[in-house]
Structure formats: structure tokens, C-alpha cells
Amino acid sequence: MRNQEIISYKMDWVTVALYASIVFLGWLNIYAVTYDQSANLSIFSLQINSGRQLLFIAGGTIIIMGILIMDMRFYETFAYVIYGFIMFLLLLVPIIGKEVGGNKAWLGIGSFGVQPSEFAKFATALAVAKYMGSVGFKMDQMRNQVILFVMIGIPMVLILLQKDTGTALVFTVFTLVFFREGMSPLLIIMGVVAAIIFILTLLVNEYYLFTAIGVILVAAIMLGKKKWKRIAFLSAGALLICSVIVSVDYVVNNVLKPHQQNRVKALINPDADPLGFGWNVTQSKIAIGSGGFTGKGFLKGTQTKFDFVPEQSTDFIFCTIGEEHGWLGSLFTMALFIGLMLRIIFLAERQKNRFARVYGYSVACIFFFHFAINIGMTIGLFPVIGIPLPFFSYGGSGLWGFTILLFILLKLDIHRSQVLQRM
Amino acid sequence: MNEGRREIIQIVFVLVGVVFLIKLFFIQVVDSRYKQLADSNAIRAEVDYPVRGLIKDRNGKLIVYNTPEFDLNIIHKEVKSFDSARFCEVFSKTPEELRLLFKELKARREYSSVKPTIFLTKLSTLDFAKIQDNIDEFPGFYIQARSTRAYTAKAGANAIGYVSEISKGQLERDKTGIYKQGDYIGQSGIEAYYEEFLRGQRGVRFKLRNVDGVEKGSFKNGAIDTLSIPGQDITTTLDLDLQEYGEYLLNGKAGSIIAIEPSSGEILAMVSGPTYDPNLLTGKNYSSNYVLISNDTNKPLFNRPLMAQYRPGSIFKIAQAMVALQEKVITPETRFRCDRSIINCHGPHSNEDLRGAITHSCNPYFHAALRRMLNKGVSNNPFDDTRIGLEEWNKHIRSFGLGKPLGIDLPNEKGGLVPSPAYYDRAYGGRPWKFSNIYSIAIGEGENLVVPLQMANFAATIANKGYYIIPHLVKAVGETGKPLPKYMEKHYTTIDSSHFRVAADAMQQVVESGTGSYRGKLQDIVVCGKTGSVQNEPRPDHSVFIAFAPKENPKIAVSVYVEYGGQGARAAASIATLMIEKYLYGATKRPQIEEYVLRGKFLN
Structure with missing residues (x-):
């Protein structure tokens, strides 16, 4: 009884309200996608996705209860156990998993299936937070950093084995958490620069790039102090970049699978083959673009309704917002997401121990990655990487995974004053 | 040491959101392209095709229907539990x-x-x-x-024309914006000329389609859909029986028959030989049949009545006579000796007056008459004198509707040629010319060119004693019951009406006692006619005959051209008078003449 009072009194209701709004909007939009005037099925009908999503939402509520009832110390104490268990499940997937839509990412229990990869996110977040919150952890120690990267590397590799590149990439966002906790930004900067060079190489003839790098190199040498050491350093850097450029072609043609190559090409020039590999992005942009400023109105969209956009209930759910609710609807939806992410950072920062704070940042950064990649892909700013929009996209595993992620943080937040200060 | 990193992460979050919103603003609000693309994705306009107008003959008999x-x-995808045995049955x-x-x-x-x-x-x-x-x-x-399209009779194919899918070139030239690829359009004849009345107005239904093209209901519940409006029916001036009879007579020959009601300019029959079966150019087998027909060396698609240009031959002498009378260089009593030293002649005659000269088609007479007309002595220079005379002659001849397309309601009409001073200047390349250079125009040879339709109209003009109404094929469009306004105006020649009496008398003589008397004479009707034999060295002459009947209050004017048919008095005169009988009596009383025509051996 007393426990419940504490929960309701200390619960961060702002986050809960944001969460509930996003889940509710997602549910409405899943209905909008499947809505068929002639069939005239209710939003609650279990024959369509919206009815099933409601079941998932109900299941999510039960999970929330469970998380809140559980002792708050459970999560830190059993972080490694949970992590280990989920990693074990991930290992099982390629062996006993069932195939859905070409990807072997599901573990089936009867007719019911779950995707362990969706739960790997919170498990990894817990493990990383526990490790970083442990006594004696120092971010600037090479050994600690290596262990952290192994911790996020294991689920990445296991998920890559399921051929789910999108979900695997999510784990790279932990570098942002490490950065918050003191890791040098060099790694992130290098990653971003490499990505930019990668894209540039695809866009621009490589000889132009070599020329540009040469010009910059010469300019840098001429402008600065003419010390041998400095010149050698700059030259080595330039050479490194050039070798990256050369390797990009190799990567694109040999490492990436054909469908992945096409996704990258579609990003750069979706008009090259609008009916082939550019189809998804082209149709997605048409759907969103046709919404105009205020949108066509709820259930009035034609592009999403008539299946022009692929994967509309899941990865391309944002098209429905764009088409039916226009720019204003997009603004409102994005405001909710950014509001939620900023609120999570606020919660993370007010935690009294490092475990909770790191966990909080992990939650915020995972949401951010999903949000940025998912919406970026629907409007043609990122390649098509199939990851869901948190709480919005249809699917039980995804919804539950994100719900667990968020409500463990809220549980920690409720009890933040009870923990020993260990910053 | 981690100062400001929280802020950096917050800024990154917000920045990504702002970038997305800017990009969204561009594709949703600024760029209207996506809206159009979405419409073309999901909204298909389904055309509600109107029924094309029917085409009837002058008596209300159906010729073309749908x-x-x-x-x-x-x-x-929808085929389920398919019973192939039952299907075969x-x-x-x-x-x-x-x-x-x-x-x-x-x-x-x-x-x-x-x-x-x-x-x-x-x-x-x-x-x-x-x-x-x-x-x-x-x-x-x-x-x-x-x-x-379907046809009640295998007749009038070239007059009525055919309908087929619009071609790429037509689509590019089309300024109306009405047609789309796959649409049908009148390609020739009445079908082409009256396309805008026949086609009706298309309706359109806007349907929503999903990505597979499967229909998903109507757009805005059909609020902006329109219904089709059927095309207007057209009543032609053709007499289907006469038309069929004409084609029967011309079967196996190349040439044309045109019959006109003089008082109205209505074309009663327009036969082009050889012709084709209109049913071949409809429906599924259009393409293969079209290739066959258009590659036929006999050119069945070549509409001879309007497109074949011939020298007029002796029938032109009547025009010469009218012009000479009008210019007062001769009177009906003027006689010229049949001097065969310059132009040869035929038949036993020596010193005819005008009527006699027409009746016996005397070549030297018209040579002499034209010399008087072109060389009136207005100028002492024979070259200038001829030029002045030819200028006047040209003006008179053109007033008969020669030398330019008459303006019939069919496409591709040719105009023929009436030589003018400017024409001879060009032809002689600036060297001087005078009467002795150009005299063969006197007897309808030389540079003159006419199309058969103009000659039928010429016969109608004589029948009307000096005016014509542009020959036309449609007497009523839709419910108006009227032809187009330009087919109700009278066009007067520059010749006084009284002179035509002389022409009619002479033409009566042609049939009763002259060149056309053997095969042109009818028992109960006074036929006025004129034979012509157009030279075609080394091949046989074209057989030509124009006529109208009866002499008083004429009901029908005819021109007949039979290519390589020999003398006008044979093939053409027979066919022309058979047509007159058919129209006035319903059948011929001269089965031997009909048989003579059908046998088609005109040269021996």
C-alpha cells in the first residue's frame, strides 16, 4: 500500500503523459494505415493491426506494473544476468528461430513469437550502466573502454547474424553515452567524418575528392608552421582519408549485400530507378509530401491506405502522419518525441548514482537513434534501414522492448533519493 | 571534465528535429510536385465513352451504326476452383x-x-x-x-470514311487536347469531317486505385464525375440505293460517279472505283486489313471523285461556249468552218453554229472561239493581248468553281487547275507566250485540270442556269435538321443566266442526235449531256460524261469518269444515264445497256 503511494507520488507523470500520447497516436495511425472504407472494421477489431496493437498496449501496461512492483535494486543487481540471458536467447535465434519476412529474428512459443533483439537494447543498457557505475571504473582507461565496446559488440554481432543490420546499428549509439561519461569525442567525430566521406565518395567522382584533399593538404601545410613533424602528420592523415575513399568502392561492391547497396544508392539518387530500389523512398516522400501543410485528414490518406508505401504499419508509419496530418502533424509528433528525449535526459541528470544516469542516457540515446534513422529514412535523408519508430510502429516486441527500457528508468527515478550517492 | 556534454547531446537532439522539420517543410509545403505524384498514383480517371453518332442516308435509312x-x-488472381471441362463446354x-x-x-x-x-x-x-x-x-x-462501327451496306466507303485509333502523329498535332492514346477518331470521309459532332462528349469517373491497380471506390464519392453525352446523328445526302447501284455499275473499273441534286447541291451518290468493304476497317482486324487495303495497287483508299485530277476533255467546251457568249465574241448563230489544219476533229460536219459545234464536239470551232476571246485586239502586242484575254477567261472559268477546291464536307479535296497568265509565266520561265502556244485549253486539254466532283457541280450549274450550291454530303447535323450554313448559299457564275439556255439546248442535242445519242438517250426523260474523251497517250482515253435531267426542272446532275474507258459516249454515257434512270424511275428500262456496262468491254 505504502509502496503504491510512493510510486504515484514520485512518478514522473510528464514522461508517462508523453509516453501515453505517443502510444495512443501510434495506435490511431496504425488504424489509419489498415483502414478500409469498404471493409468498415472497427479500430478494435482483432482482424486488423490496430486491434492487435491494442492487445500489445494492454500487455505493455502489465509489464509496466511488473517493473514498478519489482524492487528497484533488482535491475542493478541482476543487470549482468539479464544481459547474459538475452544474449543466450540471441544465440538461440539462428538455431531454433523461425523466419518471418526473410529475417530469422523471432523466437516462437507456440503461435506467439518475440524478437529477442528488441529486448537486447534494455539488457545492454543495464549491463553497460552497471559496468560504468561500478567502483573503480574510469572512462579514460583503455581496458574499461575495450570492455564497454565488447559489451555492445556482442549483441551487434549476434543480431548481424540474424541479418538485421538496422537493429545492430542501434548499438553504435552507446558511443554517445560513453561520450557523456567522459570518452573522447574523437571516436564519434571520426565515425561521422568517415560516414561523410563514405557518402561523398558515392556522390562525387573519387578523383575530384583526391584533388580536393590534395588542395586542402597543401593549404594546411602552407598556412601553418612548416615543421617536418606537422607536415608528416598532415600527409599521413590525408593518405588515410584517401585510402578510406579507395576502400569505399570495395566496401560498397563487395561487403554490402545488393539490397543494401541499392538502399545507399537510392538515398543518393532515388530517381535513378523509382520503380526498383528507389521505390520505398520515392513512395514514402510522395505520401509525406502530398500531405501539405495541414494534411488530408484522419483516414483520408490515399498513398498509405492503398499500399503505395511499403511497410507502412511498421517502419514507414511516419508516412501516415505526414500524409494525413501534414507539416503541422509532423511538427506535433516530432515535438512529442524530442520532448520525451529531453525529459529523459533531465531525469538522467537528476539521478544520484552513475548507474541510473548512464542507464537514463542509454534510454535517451536509443530513442534518439530510432527516431533519427526512422524519420530520416522516410524523408530521404538516411538510407532505408528497417528500424521502428519507438511506441509508434506496429509490433509487440518493439513496443514492449521500448516500454521496459523507459519504465525501468522511471522506476529508478522514483527511488533516486534512496540510493547511496556514488558519483 | 564532462562539462557541457549534456548540453551538446541536447543540442544534437533538437538540431536533428529542426533539420527534419525544415526538410519536411520543403517536401510538404514548398514542393507541390509530390501532391501531383500522389494524385497520379492513386486517382485514375476512367473515361465514360460516349456513343458515336449514327449516319443515315437521305431517306432515313441507317448506313453506319454502333x-x-x-x-x-x-x-x-480472382480465378478460383476453375472447372476447365465446364469452361470448354x-x-x-x-x-x-x-x-x-x-x-x-x-x-x-x-x-x-x-x-x-x-x-x-x-x-x-x-x-x-x-x-x-x-x-x-x-x-x-x-x-x-x-x-x-458497323455498316448496313458495303457502300460509300470513301464518302463515309472509317474510324480507327488515333495515331501518334495525330495526337501530336491535336490542339483540342480532347484525345488520348487509344482513343478512336474519324480518319476519313464524313467520319473525319464531322468528327466534332459525331464523337459526343466524354464523361469521366475518378476512381481510387491501390498500388496493384485494384479499384477502391470513387474519388470524393463521384462529386466531380461527369456523364458522357452521345454524339449527334448525321443524315447524309446520299441515296443509299443509288450509291449501291453506282458501285455495282463501276465494279471492276477505276473511276468515279457523282450525282448531285442541282437545286440543293446535295450529293446523291459518290462512287469511287475501286472501293473497299467498310466492314474491313472496323473492330479487331483493323490493322491487318488496313495494310492490305492501303497496299492494294488499285488504291481503293484514293477517293477519286475528290482527289483524281484529270484534264476535263470535251465537256469543257460548254464552259468555253458560255464564256465566249458572255464576252460577246460569238453569238449562238456564229459559225466557224471546221478547219482541221491546226486541231483535228471527228465526224462528218463542216460549218456548224454553236449548238451544232457542241452537239458534234467540233474542235476547230472552239479553237476559233477561244482565239477571238483571248485576242480581242485590246493591245497591238499579241503577247499582251493574249495576257489580257486570258485574265478575263480565267476569272469566268473560276466562277464555275474550277481551279480551287469547292469546299465539300470531306477532307483531302483537290482543286484542279485553271491556267492564268501567272501560271504560263512560270511554265515558260519568263519567255513570252501567246495564243498559239496555249490553244489546247480550248478543247479541255492542255494545262486544265479538274476533279470529277467539279464536273458534276459544273453539270448542276448548267442545270441551275448559272449558279451552284457547294456540293455536300450531309443534309442534317443532329437535331438541327440543317446542313452547315455554307451549304445553303448560292454561288453565281459570271455568266448571264440566259446563255445557259443555249448550253442546255445543245446538250439535249448531244444526247438526242449527237455524240451521246446511242447510249445516252432515254425514252421518257429529256437528258442533257456532254461526252468527253480525255487523251492519255499511249493508253486509251478516259471516258467522261456529264449530264443533267430532266431538262426542265432538273432533279439530278451527274458526272462520270471511267479511267481508260475509251470514248465518253460509251462507258461514261451509259453509266450516267443508268444512274439517272435509277434515280428517277428506281430501275433501268434498258437492261442491254446495264449489261454492256457490267461486261466492261468498252474498247472493242
Whole structure:
């Protein structure tokens, strides 16, 4: 009884309200996608996705209860156990998993299936937070950093084995958490620069790039102090970049699978083959673009309704917002997401121990990655990487995974004053 | 040491959101392209085709109508529990044929398992009632009705024209924006000229389609849909019986027959030989038949009445006579000696007056008459004198509607040629010319060119004693009951009406006692006619005859050209007077003449 009072009194209701709004909007939009005037099925009908999503939402509520009832110390104490268990499940997937839509990412229990990869996110977040919150952890120690990267590397590799590149990439966002906790930004900067060079190489003839790098190199040498050491350093850097450029072609043609190559090409020039590999992005942009400023109105969209956009209930759910609710609807939806992410950072920062704070940042950064990649892909700013929009996209595993992620943080937040200060 | 990193992460979050919103603003608000693309994705305009107007003859007999054709369409995805034995029974197919049909279906370029595709055509030739009763046993199969042109008679193909799919070139030239690829359009004849009345107005239904092209209801519940408006019916001036008779007579010959009602300019019959069966250029086999017809060396698509330009021959002498009388260089009593030293002549005559000269088609007479007209002594210089005379002559001749297209309601009409001083200047390349250079125009040879229609109109003009109404094929468009306004105006020649009495008298003589007397004379009707034999060295002459009848209050004017038919008095005169009999009596009283024409051996 007393426990419940504490929960309701200390619960961060702002986050809960944001969460509930996003889940509710997602549910409405899943209905909008499947809505068929002639069939005239209710939003609650279990024959369509919206009815099933409601079941998932109900299941999510039960999970929330469970998380809140559980002792708050459970999560830190059993972080490694949970992590280990989920990693074990991930290992099982390629062996006993069932195939859905070409990807072997599901573990089936009867007719019911779950995707362990969706739960790997919170498990990894817990493990990383526990490790970083442990006594004696120092971010600037090479050994600690290596262990952290192994911790996020294991689920990445296991998920890559399921051929789910999108979900695997999510784990790279932990570098942002490490950065918050003191890791040098060099790694992130290098990653971003490499990505930019990668894209540039695809866009621009490589000889132009070599020329540009040469010009910059010469300019840098001429402008600065003419010390041998400095010149050698700059030259080595330039050479490194050039070798990256050369390797990009190799990567694109040999490492990436054909469908992945096409996704990258579609990003750069979706008009090259609008009916082939550019189809998804082209149709997605048409759907969103046709919404105009205020949108066509709820259930009035034609592009999403008539299946022009692929994967509309899941990865391309944002098209429905764009088409039916226009720019204003997009603004409102994005405001909710950014509001939620900023609120999570606020919660993370007010935690009294490092475990909770790191966990909080992990939650915020995972949401951010999903949000940025998912919406970026629907409007043609990122390649098509199939990851869901948190709480919005249809699917039980995804919804539950994100719900667990968020409500463990809220549980920690409720009890933040009870923990020993260990910053 | 981690100062400001929280802020950096917050800024990154917000920045990404702002970038997204800017990008969204561009594709949603600034760029209107996506809106159009979305519409073309999901909204398909379905055309509600109007029924094309009917074409009737002058007595209300149907000539062209629309007939429904039924195709069997298949939506392959919807085909369930297909009973092939039963299908073969209902559609009278063998299992082997059915297997082949499916094979062909899938091989087709436009094949899609979710869209209707043609499976069988021309169901109407099968037991259609049985098919209709049993079609519901075959889910996924639908009967689709189309409308094609059909003809009650194999007649008037070149006058009526045909309808076919609009060509790429036509589509590019089209300024109206009405036509789309796959639309049908009148390609020749009345079908082409009266296209805007016949075609009606298309309606359009806007339908929502999903990505597979499957229909998902109407756009805005049909609020902006329109219904089609049927095309207007057209009543032609043709007399179907006369037209068919003309084609019967001209069968196996090249040439043309035109019959006009002089008082109204209405064309009673317009026969082009050889012709083709209009049913060949309708429906499914259009393309293959069109190739056959257009490659035929006899050129059945060449509409001779309007497009074949011939020298007029002796029938032109009547025009010469009218002009000479009008210019007062001769009177009907003027006689010229039949001096055959410059132009040869035929028949035993020596010193005729005007009527006699026409009756016996005396070449030297008209040579002399034209010399008087062109060399009136206005100028002492014979070159200038001829120039002045020719200028006046040209003006008179053109007033008969010669030398330019008359303006019939058909496409591709040729104008012929009436030489003018400017024409001879060009022809002689600036060297001087005078009467002695150009005299062969006196007898309708030389540079003159006419089309058969102009000669029929010429006969009608004489019948009307000095005026004509532009010959036309349509007497009523739609409910107005009237032809186009330009077909109600009288066009007067520059010749006084009184002079035509002389022409009519002479033409009566031609038939009663002159060159046309043997095959042109009728028992109860006074026919006025003139023979012509157009020289075609080394091949035989074209046989030409113009006529009108009866002499008083004429009801029909005719021109007949039979290519390489020899003397005008033979083939052409026979056909012309048979046509007159047919129109006035309903049948000929001279079966031997009809048989002579049908045998077609005019040269021996």
C-alpha cells in the first residue's frame, strides 16, 4: 500500500503523459494505415493491426506494473544476468528461430513469437550502466573502454547474424553515452567524418575528392608552421582519408549485400530507378509530401491506405502522419518525441548514482537513434534501414522492448533519493 | 571534465528535429510536385465513352451504326476452383485451345494477375446467351462490352470514311487536347469531317486505385464525375440505293460517279472505283486489313471523285461556249468552218453554229472561239493581248468553281487547275507566250485540270442556269435538321443566266442526235449531256460524261469518269444515264445497256 503511494507520488507523470500520447497516436495511425472504407472494421477489431496493437498496449501496461512492483535494486543487481540471458536467447535465434519476412529474428512459443533483439537494447543498457557505475571504473582507461565496446559488440554481432543490420546499428549509439561519461569525442567525430566521406565518395567522382584533399593538404601545410613533424602528420592523415575513399568502392561492391547497396544508392539518387530500389523512398516522400501543410485528414490518406508505401504499419508509419496530418502533424509528433528525449535526459541528470544516469542516457540515446534513422529514412535523408519508430510502429516486441527500457528508468527515478550517492 | 556534454547531446537532439522539420517543410509545403505524384498514383480517371453518332442516308435509312462487341476479361488472381471441362463446354473450346489461351495470356506484355486482361474476344460470335447465363460459374471472368462501327451496306466507303485509333502523329498535332492514346477518331470521309459532332462528349469517373491497380471506390464519392453525352446523328445526302447501284455499275473499273441534286447541291451518290468493304476497317482486324487495303495497287483508299485530277476533255467546251457568249465574241448563230489544219476533229460536219459545234464536239470551232476571246485586239502586242484575254477567261472559268477546291464536307479535296497568265509565266520561265502556244485549253486539254466532283457541280450549274450550291454530303447535323450554313448559299457564275439556255439546248442535242445519242438517250426523260474523251497517250482515253435531267426542272446532275474507258459516249454515257434512270424511275428500262456496262468491254 505504502509502496503504491510512493510510486504515484514520485512518478514522473510528464514522461508517462508523453509516453501515453505517443502510444495512443501510434495506435490511431496504425488504424489509419489498415483502414478500409469498404471493409468498415472497427479500430478494435482483432482482424486488423490496430486491434492487435491494442492487445500489445494492454500487455505493455502489465509489464509496466511488473517493473514498478519489482524492487528497484533488482535491475542493478541482476543487470549482468539479464544481459547474459538475452544474449543466450540471441544465440538461440539462428538455431531454433523461425523466419518471418526473410529475417530469422523471432523466437516462437507456440503461435506467439518475440524478437529477442528488441529486448537486447534494455539488457545492454543495464549491463553497460552497471559496468560504468561500478567502483573503480574510469572512462579514460583503455581496458574499461575495450570492455564497454565488447559489451555492445556482442549483441551487434549476434543480431548481424540474424541479418538485421538496422537493429545492430542501434548499438553504435552507446558511443554517445560513453561520450557523456567522459570518452573522447574523437571516436564519434571520426565515425561521422568517415560516414561523410563514405557518402561523398558515392556522390562525387573519387578523383575530384583526391584533388580536393590534395588542395586542402597543401593549404594546411602552407598556412601553418612548416615543421617536418606537422607536415608528416598532415600527409599521413590525408593518405588515410584517401585510402578510406579507395576502400569505399570495395566496401560498397563487395561487403554490402545488393539490397543494401541499392538502399545507399537510392538515398543518393532515388530517381535513378523509382520503380526498383528507389521505390520505398520515392513512395514514402510522395505520401509525406502530398500531405501539405495541414494534411488530408484522419483516414483520408490515399498513398498509405492503398499500399503505395511499403511497410507502412511498421517502419514507414511516419508516412501516415505526414500524409494525413501534414507539416503541422509532423511538427506535433516530432515535438512529442524530442520532448520525451529531453525529459529523459533531465531525469538522467537528476539521478544520484552513475548507474541510473548512464542507464537514463542509454534510454535517451536509443530513442534518439530510432527516431533519427526512422524519420530520416522516410524523408530521404538516411538510407532505408528497417528500424521502428519507438511506441509508434506496429509490433509487440518493439513496443514492449521500448516500454521496459523507459519504465525501468522511471522506476529508478522514483527511488533516486534512496540510493547511496556514488558519483 | 564532462562539462557541457549534456548540453551538446541536447543540442544534437533538437538540431536533428529542426533539420527534419525544415526538410519536411520543403517536401510538404514548398514542393507541390509530390501532391501531383500522389494524385497520379492513386486517382485514375476512367473515361465514360460516349456513343458515336449514327449516319443515315437521305431517306432515313441507317448506313453506319454502333454494335456492341463482347470480350471476356480475366482477373487471374480472382480465378478460383476453375472447372476447365465446364469452361470448354460453355465457351466451345477444346482443352488444347484453352491451354493455349492461358499460355498466350501470360506471355502478353500488359498481363497482370490483378488487373482485367482480355482473355477471349468477339464473344458475340459464340453462343452468347449460354455464356451470359453461365458466366457466374467462373469467378474471375467478366464480360466486357465495347462499341464498334458497323455498316448496313458495303457502300460509300470513301464518302463515309472509317474510324480507327488515333495515331501518334495525330495526337501530336491535336490542339483540342480532347484525345488520348487509344482513343478512336474519324480518319476519313464524313467520319473525319464531322468528327466534332459525331464523337459526343466524354464523361469521366475518378476512381481510387491501390498500388496493384485494384479499384477502391470513387474519388470524393463521384462529386466531380461527369456523364458522357452521345454524339449527334448525321443524315447524309446520299441515296443509299443509288450509291449501291453506282458501285455495282463501276465494279471492276477505276473511276468515279457523282450525282448531285442541282437545286440543293446535295450529293446523291459518290462512287469511287475501286472501293473497299467498310466492314474491313472496323473492330479487331483493323490493322491487318488496313495494310492490305492501303497496299492494294488499285488504291481503293484514293477517293477519286475528290482527289483524281484529270484534264476535263470535251465537256469543257460548254464552259468555253458560255464564256465566249458572255464576252460577246460569238453569238449562238456564229459559225466557224471546221478547219482541221491546226486541231483535228471527228465526224462528218463542216460549218456548224454553236449548238451544232457542241452537239458534234467540233474542235476547230472552239479553237476559233477561244482565239477571238483571248485576242480581242485590246493591245497591238499579241503577247499582251493574249495576257489580257486570258485574265478575263480565267476569272469566268473560276466562277464555275474550277481551279480551287469547292469546299465539300470531306477532307483531302483537290482543286484542279485553271491556267492564268501567272501560271504560263512560270511554265515558260519568263519567255513570252501567246495564243498559239496555249490553244489546247480550248478543247479541255492542255494545262486544265479538274476533279470529277467539279464536273458534276459544273453539270448542276448548267442545270441551275448559272449558279451552284457547294456540293455536300450531309443534309442534317443532329437535331438541327440543317446542313452547315455554307451549304445553303448560292454561288453565281459570271455568266448571264440566259446563255445557259443555249448550253442546255445543245446538250439535249448531244444526247438526242449527237455524240451521246446511242447510249445516252432515254425514252421518257429529256437528258442533257456532254461526252468527253480525255487523251492519255499511249493508253486509251478516259471516258467522261456529264449530264443533267430532266431538262426542265432538273432533279439530278451527274458526272462520270471511267479511267481508260475509251470514248465518253460509251462507258461514261451509259453509266450516267443508268444512274439517272435509277434515280428517277428506281430501275433501268434498258437492261442491254446495264449489261454492256457490267461486261466492261468498252474498247472493242
